[in-house]
Amino acid sequence: MTRLALRNLFQSKARLVISIGGVALALMLMLSLDAIFAGVEERVVAYINHTGADLFVSQSGVRNLHMASSWMPASVAEQVADRPGVDEATPLLYHSNLVSVGDERSAAYIIGLPPDPAMGGPWSIAAGRTTPGPGEAILDEGIASTTGVGLGDEIRILGRTFEIAGLSEGTATQGGSVVFISQEDFSQLRPGPPVISFVLVRVRPGADVTTVAEDIEAEIGGVTVLSRPAFASEEQKVVRDMGNDIVAIMNIIGFMVGLMVMSLTVYTATLSRRAEYGMLKAVGARNGDLYQTVLTQSLVSVLVGLGIGLGFTLALAAVAPRLDVPLTLVVRPDSVLRVAAASLVIAAVSAILPIRQIRRLDPVMVFRGR
Amino acid sequence: MLLARRNLFQERTRFGLSVSGVALAIMLILLLNGFLTGMFRQVTSYLDNSPGSILIGQEGVANLLGATSTLPDGAAARASEVDGVERVVPILSQFVILDLHQKKVPAYMVGYLPQEGGGPWAMAEGREPTADHEVVVDLVLARRHAITIGDSLDILGQPFTITGLSEGSASWMTGFFFVRKTAAEGLLQSPGATSYLLVGLSPDASGEAVRSRLADQPGVDASWKTDAAANDLRLYARFFSAPAKLMVGISFWIGSLVVGLVIYTATVERQREYGVLKAVGAGNATLYSVVVIQAVIAALAGVALGVLLAYGLAEWIMAVRPQFLILLESDDILRALMFGLAMALAAALLPAQMVARLAPAEVFRR
Numbered sequence: 001m002t003r004l005a006l007r008n009l010f011q012s013k014a015r016l017v018i019s020i021g022g023v024a025l026a027l028m029l030m031l032s033l034d035a036i037f038a039g040v041e042e043r044v045v046a047y048i049n050h051t052g053a054d055l056f057v058s059q060s061g062v063r064n065l066h067m068a069s070s071w072m073p074a075s076v077a078e079q080v081a082d083r084p085g086v087d088e089a090t091p092l093l094y095h096s097n098l099v100s101v102g103d104e105r106s107a108a109y110i111i112g113l114p115p116d117p118a119m120g121g122p123w124s125i126a127a128g129r130t131t132p133g134p135g136e137a138i139l140d141e142g143i144a145s146t147t148g149v150g151l152g153d154e155i156r157i158l159g160r161t162f163e164i165a166g167l168s169e170g171t172a173t174q175g176g177s178v179v180f181i182s183q184e185d186f187s188q189l190r191p192g193p194p195v196i197s198f199v200l201v202r203v204r205p206g207a208d209v210t211t212v213a214e215d216i217e218a219e220i221g222g223v224t225v226l227s228r229p230a231f232a233s234e235e236q237k238v239v240r241d242m243g244n245d246i247v248a249i250m251n252i253i254g255f256m257v258g259l260m261v262m263s264l265t266v267y268t269a270t271l272s273r274r275a276e277y278g279m280l281k282a283v284g285a286r287n288g289d290l291y292q293t294v295l296t297q298s299l300v301s302v303l304v305g306l307g308i309g310l311g312f313t314l315a316l317a318a319v320a321p322r323l324d325v326p327l328t329l330v331v332r333p334d335s336v337l338r339v340a341a342a343s344l345v346i347a348a349v350s351a352i353l354p355i356r357q358i359r360r361l362d363p364v365m366v367f368r369g370r
Numbered sequence: 371m372l373l374a375r376r377n378l379f380q381e382r383t384r385f386g387l388s389v390s391g392v393a394l395a396i397m398l399i400l401l402l403n404g405f406l407t408g409m410f411r412q413v414t415s416y417l418d419n420s421p422g423s424i425l426i427g428q429e430g431v432a433n434l435l436g437a438t439s440t441l442p443d444g445a446a447a448r449a450s451e452v453d454g455v456e457r458v459v460p461i462l463s464q465f466v467i468l469d470l471h472q473k474k475v476p477a478y479m480v481g482y483l484p485q486e487g488g489g490p491w492a493m494a495e496g497r498e499p500t501a502d503h504e505v506v507v508d509l510v511l512a513r514r515h516a517i518t519i520g521d522s523l524d525i526l527g528q529p530f531t532i533t534g535l536s537e538g539s540a541s542w543m544t545g546f547f548f549v550r551k552t553a554a555e556g557l558l559q560s561p562g563a564t565s566y567l568l569v570g571l572s573p574d575a576s577g578e579a580v581r582s583r584l585a586d587q588p589g590v591d592a593s594w595k596t597d598a599a600a601n602d603l604r605l606y607a608r609f610f611s612a613p614a615k616l617m618v619g620i621s622f623w624i625g626s627l628v629v630g631l632v633i634y635t636a637t638v639e640r641q642r643e644y645g646v647l648k649a650v651g652a653g654n655a656t657l658y659s660v661v662v663i664q665a666v667i668a669a670l671a672g673v674a675l676g677v678l679l680a681y682g683l684a685e686w687i688m689a690v691r692p693q694f695l696i697l698l699e700s701d702d703i704l705r706a707l708m709f710g711l712a713m714a715l716a717a718a719l720l721p722a723q724m725v726a727r728l729a730p731a732e733v734f735r736r
Contacts, residue, residue, distance in 0.1 A: 015635060018720075022391070022627040029398075029620050036613045059559070060527025067465040067476040067544075069438070071559035095438040096465075098605070100430070107436055107605060158439075159429025159591065189428075190440050192560045222527065238467060238474040249687065250617070253401070257394045257624055264387040264628065268635045271384065316616075327613065353383065 005296035008273055016301075019265030023305030023346070024312065026258030027339055031313040033250045034335040039317075039328030041239045043173045045232040047109065050123035050170070053090075053200035054209050056231040060222045063234040065109065069095055072223060074194040079220050085207035086216075088118040093186040094197040099179055100156040101139070101147040107176035110157060112186025112197075119200040122180055127151055128166035132182050136165035140177035157181065158189045201225075255342050262305075262350035266298045270354035274361065282363035294354045295347070302347040306340060384635070385668065391628030392672020392713065393679055396706050398621040400680035402614050403702045406607075408695030413606050414599035415539060416480070416546060419491040421459050422568035424581050425598045432593045435478065435544075436605040438464065439565045442589035449567050449590075452583050454575030459488040459568040462554040465544070466526060470515040476544045477511065479525070481554020488568055489548045495519060496534030502553040506534040510692045511545035525549075526557045540693050568595075622709055625672065630717035633665045637721035644725050657725045658718075665714035665721075673710035677703055 010016060044066055048056075057080055062070040077091035093112030098105045113121055113131060121131055126141040128151045137155055144150060144167050154161050162181060171178040187194065203212045213225040226234065270277070277290055310331070317329035417425070417434055425432075426449060427439040450458045462481035467474050482488035484498050494509045496519045505523055512518060512535050523530045530549065539546035555561050569592070571580055577594075584592035593601075637644070644657055677698075684696040 015631065015638070018627050018631040018634060022624055022631065025620050025624045025627065029617065029624070032616060032620070033613075036616075061469075061524060062467070062526060063469070064467055064474070066467075068467045069464050069558065073559065097438050098431070098433060098436055105601075105605075156430055158431060159589070191442055192440065192563055195559050224527070234474070238476065241474045242476065249401075250398075253394065253398050257391065257398065257621075260387060260391040260394055261624065261628055261631075264384070264391055264631060267387060268384055268631065327616070 002292075002296050005293040006300065008276075008293065009297045009300060015265075015268070019261065019268075020301055020305045020308060022261035022265070023258055023302055023343075024308035026254055026261055027306050027309035027343060028312050029257065030251050030254035030339050030342065031309055031331060031335060032316065032329060033254070034339075035313055035317060035329035035331045036327065037239065038330040038332050038335065041236040042330050043328050044239055045235050046170055046173070047111075047178050048228060048232045048235055051200055051228070052119040052123075052202065053228050054203045055201035055213050055216070055225055055227055057199040057201060057216060057220075057223050057225050058197070060224050062224060063226060064231065064238055065094065066235055066238050067096070070197045071195045072197070072199075074196050076220060076223060077196055077199050080199045080201060080216055083212065083216050083219060085203050085212035086201055087204040087207075088200075088202040090114065090117050090119045090200045091183070091196040092117075092120050092198045092200060093183055093190070093195075095190070096176075097158060099139075099177075101143060101149055104147045106143060108157075108179045109173070109176070110186065111178060111180050112183040113180055114183045119202060122166065122168035122171060122178075124169040126167045126169050128164070130166060132162075132165055132180050132185075134182050134184055135161075135163060136182065137162035138166035138168050138180040139164050140171040140179070141167040141169050142172045143177045155179075160185070160189060251342075255346070258302075258305075258342070259346045259349055262298060262302055262346050263353055265301060266294060266350050267353045267357070270294055270297075270357055274357070277358055278361050278363050281361060287359055290358045291351070291355050294358065295351045298347040298351045299344075302343045302350075306343045309339075310336060388628055388631070388668050389671045389675055392625045392669055392710065393675035395621045395625030395628065395713075396673050396676025396710060397679040397683065399618050399709060400676065400698055400702055400706055401684065401696065402617050402621075403705070404680070404684055404696035404698045405694065406614055407697040407699060407702070410603050410606065411697060412540065412695055413602050416478070417595045417599040417602070419538065420461075420568050420595075421487045422457060422570040423577070423595055424569040424571070424584060424592055425595050426567040426569060426584055426587075426590050426592045427565070427598075429589050429591050432591055432598055433601045433605060434463070434566065434598055435465070435602050440560070441564045441567065443562070445587065445590055446564060446567055448587050449569060449584055452580060452587075454572050454580035455569055455584070456572040456575075457487075457570035459483075459486045459570075460551065460564040461488045461566050461568065462551050462558065462560070462563055463565045464554070464558060466557075468523070468525065470517070473515070475511065475515070477508075478544050478546050479554060479557070480546060480548050481551040481557075482548060483551050490534070490536035490539060490546075492537040492539075494535045494537040496532070499533055499548065499550050499553070502550055502556065503528075503530055504533045504549070505530040505553075506536050506548040507532050508539040508545035508547060509535040509537050510540035511547070514693060523547075528557060540695075545693070622713065625669075625709070626713040626716040628717075629665055629668050629672070629713050630720060633661060633668065633717055633721045634724075637661060637724060641724075641728065645728050648728060654726050658722050661721045661725060662714070662718045665718040666711065669710040669714035669717070670707075672713075673707055676710075677706060 059070040059072050081089035097110050099108040132138050153164050217225045320327045431437045431439040446458050446460045466479050468477050490506050519532050521532050581592050
């Protein structure tokens with residue numbers, strides 16, 4: 001019966017291609033949306049994961065960077081540096097803003113670095129300096145390339161002109177980038193009393209990260225201290241919580257589309273072979289055997305569709321970084337498993353209509369030419 | 371036409387499934403566009419509803435939501451002295467992340483002076499803040515997280531009491547909340563700081579001349595609020611247009627393949643009949659039109675059902691998830707119709723090719 005199912009399925013190549021293509025696209029719809037949000041989650045923590053810090057000290061209640069702001073008195077950096085177990089403490093200034101590069105304005109995380117920072121600077125430099133001096137900025141290489149600027153050219157941040165002194169790698173985010181300037185310049189862009197946004201902490205070898213974090217939080221008022229993994233996890237949670245509802249809705253629609261396409265395919269394949277199924281019934285085939293044929297066709301189509309959909313999504317993920325589109329796709333195993341599970345449900349449900357059709361089939365009708 | 375219709379409607383279940391497939395693809399396209407339109411409407415809600423017609427930000431800032439702005443000291447006083455300026459409303463604003471019931475919720479904080487304006491433009495319940503520990507929260511944000519008037523809300527580590535719920539200030543990306551300006555200054559460690567000035571003009575003032583004079587003030591940029599709103603939209607469009615275009619592209623091809631599958635199958639099954647028609651003198655053009663008409667009927671029926679489904683689903687989503695505003699506009703319906711027709715033409719390609727290759731004599735040899 002499996003052979004019969006496969007022959008029936010592969011007999012019309014054009015129909016097979018169209019139907020598998022439809023299922024593949026529907027599953028790709030689910031996979032790619034998941035991959036887009038997973039990509040955003042991955043990109044959004046690139047800076048955090050590359051700071052080299054063990055702990056992030058921020059304003060009380062602030063647990064991430066994206067869409068957040070943290071302001072603490074500048075004295076907090078020295079207080080943190082004096083705590084036991086702290087090896088290095090680097091103060092950072094941060095806010096998100098727009099950067100004008102040529103005629104383009106793009107969103108950016110602006111990071112204000114102290115001279116010779118131990119942590120928090122660009123982690124990979126394609127060209128130029130690794131630390132910005134006064135009046136200098138380090139820009140993402142990709143943003144520089146798409147906007148046609150390079151070392152020595154100018155960018156504008158909050159109305160002030162900076163010379164591009166370095167080009168960093170891996171610092172592009174969804175629709176934006178990380179730009180590094182000196183802390184001195186940053187302070188001039190933000191008038192007011194001396195403040196810092198975060199203190200990055202490296203703990204002494206042998207010191208317990210959790211103990212140091214608890215000590216800083218207890219002894220210095222008005223701060224929140226998180227380990228780097230916890231801070232990164234909170235950052236990803238922002239993206240996840242923002243995207244959950246929309247991903248769920250789109251997944252349901254993708255599932256419905258896939259179900260509809262697969263139902264149509266299996267139904268059409270069964271319909272066009274109605275006479276043959278009737279003949280099989282007439283020569284003694286049981287309904288169970290015929291149901292198995294239909295289910296096998298459905299399952300094979302869906303699994304091939306899943307393979308192709310996954311292949312397309314992986315190809316898109318590989319190609320996207322080379323195209324001038326602000327998209328990073330990351331296909332995660334849990335997402336593939338979920339879509340695979342949805343595929344099995346689609347295969348089973350789409351076989352219901354044809355099975356009903358076969359059950360009602362009267363073998364005698366075949367010989368009457370109906 | 372009659373032949374095409376009969377061929378298509380002969381197998382009703384198949385026709386129904388194909389129409390449903392197209393309808394779902396069209397519904398998806400419409401919903402995606404509706405999401406974007408609604409989101410863009412919500413993005414500009416503060417600029418649309420706040421007082422004044424000019425937005426003054428720090429030099430280099432011509433956005434509200436996409437930027438962080440800190441004005442130089444004395445900017446408000448200098449702006450109010452400019453000829454033609456009737457009203458200057460200072461605000462201190464910033465995105466913050468609220469932790470509500472283990473969920474990260476981005477929200478836009480507006481610190482304002484209640485006597486000057488710039489706060490909530492429509493109150494659903496309660497009152498505006500009269501003390502620095504009081505806050506007005508967007509109604510939808512409050513309902514989503516089961517918080518209400520009298521509850522305590524932690525903002526940047528400080529406890530605030532909710533005194534009112536505002537209307538029309540929600541978005542699925544962000545909701546607004548309003549505190550007194552002095553409270554925002556404390557939260558942002560910026561005593562006396564101002565992010566933006568909302569400037570209203572005298573009725574007899576020459577708008578562009580006043581805006582130009584305001585822009586000449588040191589350390590600031592002055593933009594029409596409509597331009598600042600357009601800049602925010604451009605910024606958000608940059609984030610969302612690529613994923614949305616990808617989804618719409620996939621949906622289009624799904625719809626095309628669904629119609630294609632149905633028309634192809636219907637054509638294969640009627641191959642003999644097409645051959646007979648050719649043998650009795652029907653030209654390829656006649657047979658093409660039979661195939662194309664079937665595709666167009668299936669696609670148009672799918673579009674009609676898709677539009678209805680999109681309206682229904684949009685209403686349902688907005689009822690259960692009020693943070694989403696889904697706006698289906700007449701342009702989108704027209705675009706869906708164009709998509710449907712394009713799907714029909716793409717779907718008719720393969721069957722039309724098959725009919726063209728059909729040799730009439732073959733029919734009689736089988």
